[in-house]
Amino acid sequence: MSDSIFRKDGTAQGVAKQRLIESLAKPDKRIIYDPYSDKFVLGASIIKLMGHKLSVWLTKKFAPGFHEHLIARTRFIDDLIEKSAANGAEQYVILGAGYDLRAHRLNLSPTLKIFEVDQLEVQLRKRSKLPKNLPNSENVTYVSVDFNHQTLKKQLLNAGFDQNKPTVFTLEGVSQYISKDAIISTLEELAELTQKTSATFYISYVDKLLNENPKACFGKGYSNAPKIAETIKKLSAKVGEPWISFYSAEEIEGLLSQHGFSLIENKSLADLNSVYFTPVGRTLSEDQIFKLEHFVIAKNKSL
Template identity: 35%
Template sequence: MNDKGPSRTAMIAAAGRAAHLIVDSAPHLFHDTVAEKLLGEHAPELLSYHRNSGDHPVLSGTRSQVSARSHYTEARVAAGGFAQYVILGAGLDTFAYRSPLAGAVAVYEVDHPATQTWKRELLAEAGIGTETVEFVGVDFESDNLYTELIARGFDPSRPALVSWLGVTMYLTEPAIAATLDTLARLAPGTELVLEYALPPELRDESGQVYGKFAQAATAQQGEPMRSMFSPESVTALLGRHGFTVADHVSQRDAVDAALWQRTDGLRPIDFCRLVRAQR
């Protein structure tokens, strides 16, 4: 979330979801049928990397990471029967523009105002309607997330599913804690799905290789990774903010086991994990 122009990490994540349907064989972990269209003029370049060098550990690791986490999180929206879905650091998320739940579930995309302006331009250029989403522009240094959500129609008395994917690793722990302070004000029954990066010593071999390349690349793009957690430390952090952890979910466990019975080279990596916690 920044005011320096389009987020390269947001584009990379969207390209990974789009490329998964192009480069990898069935069965697919996740079906994002809108990401390529949303990327517009950026799509040919970004997808060409996957087409030409799809076996590179960063590219294949990105496809598995973004596909598995989206599969798991959107399944939680459906399984939990939530009427409200808050997407923190929404970037180029496409749930509101393709999910059969869009319209039945009130979707609130939260991101920096500059990022949302850029996304809305991409949506308009792609001819994608926005009637199924509320945009909540928040500069966390000056705006109040809770107030801004309510101003856009969010009902704080009703439980929500809150996703926070691909973001915490780029924030400091105090910044993460400040957002958790706000989320602690949401209704009991609210569920949080948060993605966090593991420290190097807890990664598997594939995760270490991916991390070496990915951390250097994001730093070069001006979005360095700042925070890493063990399952124990993120559990403690969430506990201090009124959340009870229900599950820690590895990439392998984020989707049905049958989806990892593959004929291509896509494999789960242990670089990031998901934690599901409840108010």
């Protein structure tokens, strides 16, 4: 790992890069818009010079569907947050927020209180790069937590989390980097924090088939699936953030259920291709479908 370039934020930068690329598309062609992503991406000016089409083409050379997978994930959660806020959620906790700018780029109600949770170093770096006068800044509270070693509950309560208010939690692109014990203790804490209220929880997880049968994690006819699967894992490890945890759908559903959450939706790019990309004329063919990670929405059973 090169400490001088990435300080625990290599993968957070990687996701922000795809949001930057998508934001360069014409308004009627793009799926999400993040006007702040360039602040967090090394080489952003070169990407801006290349533009959307060339940048997507280059990403496709690396792994077809990789860009669309990450963008579909972002859009899926954008939709969830907007819908939850409209349906009465009063708090939004972004777990492992990285360079997520959802708090500022979506037009969220000022009554929705947002907590951003991440490792201290990543959070400090993010805050040092945030543009001045960002919309909705007064509604964001930063809470530093290392899921592997610290408890979320205490830190959130200290930061003003209200256990009586309906809340949405998202853990986007994080579960593969932390231990299963850390996921279990996070779920335990979410269950405790939301005993008295309704809660929605989004989690993405990497399919354990990626190690056992990588071809199953890509569309039919996808070229070099096993090699691409290995390259992605290696690249992540190279920036100091190896993928250490993989799950099956049954395991995730079981973990959620043990902590009082019912799985409501489990999607991947294979399902969202027609929902997001077809309407803007960007449908991916089956041999470009990248579906090694799943997007799950769960709700607590108590209410």
